[in-house]
Amino acid sequence: MFKNFWYALAFSDEITETPSRHRILSQDLVLWRGPGGEVRALSDTCVHRGGRLSQGKVEDDTITCPYHGWGFGSDGACTVIPANGRGRPVSKRARVDSYPVDEQYGWVWVFMGDIPEEERVPIPDLSFMDDPKWRAIRGEWLWNANYERVVENGTDQSHTPFVHGGVFGDPKAPPVEEFEVEVGEWWARLTVEQRSPNKPAGKLSQLLPNSRAYKEEPPPVLVRTAFFFPSVVMIDLTIPKIGRQIIWDTNIPVDENTTLTKYIAYRDFYKSAWADRIAKKMVEKVFAQDDYVVTEIRPELIPDEMAGELHLRSDQMSLEFRRIREKAVEKGYSVLGSAEGTKTSKTIIASPYRREAGLENAWVLPATPEGVRAL
Known part of the structure; x- marks a missing residue:
């Protein structure tokens, strides 16, 4: 921490x-x-x-x-x-x-x-939040997991087809396509196009204003994810013919084994109050899917050495997080x-x-x- x-x-x-x-x-x-x-x-x-x-x-x-x-x-x-x-x-x-x-x-x-x-x-500059075009919901999620594992999961692209298949990410198309990563002194941002399932699952279809577009293979979703060290994560989805949704969350390190995530989810489509309930259920369904996996990761804490886990090209955001983390350690900012x-x-x-x-x-x-x- x-x-x-x-x-x-x-x-x-x-x-x-x-x-x-x-x-x-x-x-x-x-x-x-x-x-x-x-x-x-x-x-x-x-x-x-x-x-x-x-x-x-x-x-x-x-x-x-x-x-x-x-x-x-x-x-x-x-x-x-x-x-x-x-x-x-x-x-x-x-x-x-x-x-x-x-x-x-x-x-x-x-x-x-x-x-x-x-x-x-x-x-971090989050001034876009003040734009009245957004409809926002908020909530929180308590994890029995270390916050660094939670933050890395939030910007990981290769897990979505397997953990979130049917919500977003296509299990039939798991390869991570070409992506771009921007890196700042204390942050990193990834941009990638990602396939989604042909038809949204469950109540998600009620939330989308043009859900008929999903009866055939949909165009890819533009995904931007970012972290702002040590604890803020952004997930930004631009869905063709539908709109844009941005989720900002702060992942509070309660202690080394507990994380409290507080989130605000913004959307520029279906701004009625009835849609808020569905949107909240969908966001927390994603958290529940992640929770099932992240709480069982071993070791519970990120290894001290980069070589402690095997890395792939698709893990670049995780690697950038760990490089910045090393810089914070060198500055003497880590605490037991x-x-x-x-x-x-x-x-x-x-x-x-x-x-x-x-x-x-x-x-x-x-x-x-x-x-x-x-x-």
């Missing part, structure tokens, strides 16, 4: 003035909205006796630990210790980590790391899967406040160390 990246952690409307708990990188965060609507993100563990701040209340942008009433501001500094009484200063070490937050494209993004702002990989610590100790993903002058040694809980391997 990797620190020092932006993660889309929640849909915007999931975060309110009431504190809520969110788990990422084996660590719990508490999120809430301040008086001006800004989202706050703090470590969920009180440094006094380990109480969960998310079980407390927020008043005047201060969250109160439910155990002993300690109050923490949006910067993570403790401002209230009831047991001290009046006049006693609050220790500088009475603080929890507070993380940068941005809100874009319907998601709340949290920066899980401590590097300076100018060194951070930017949030057991980042939370043990039953008698706890570590925390370091926040930018740990780099501020005078605060270098003001932390009770140690920073999660760099991982021996990326998980």
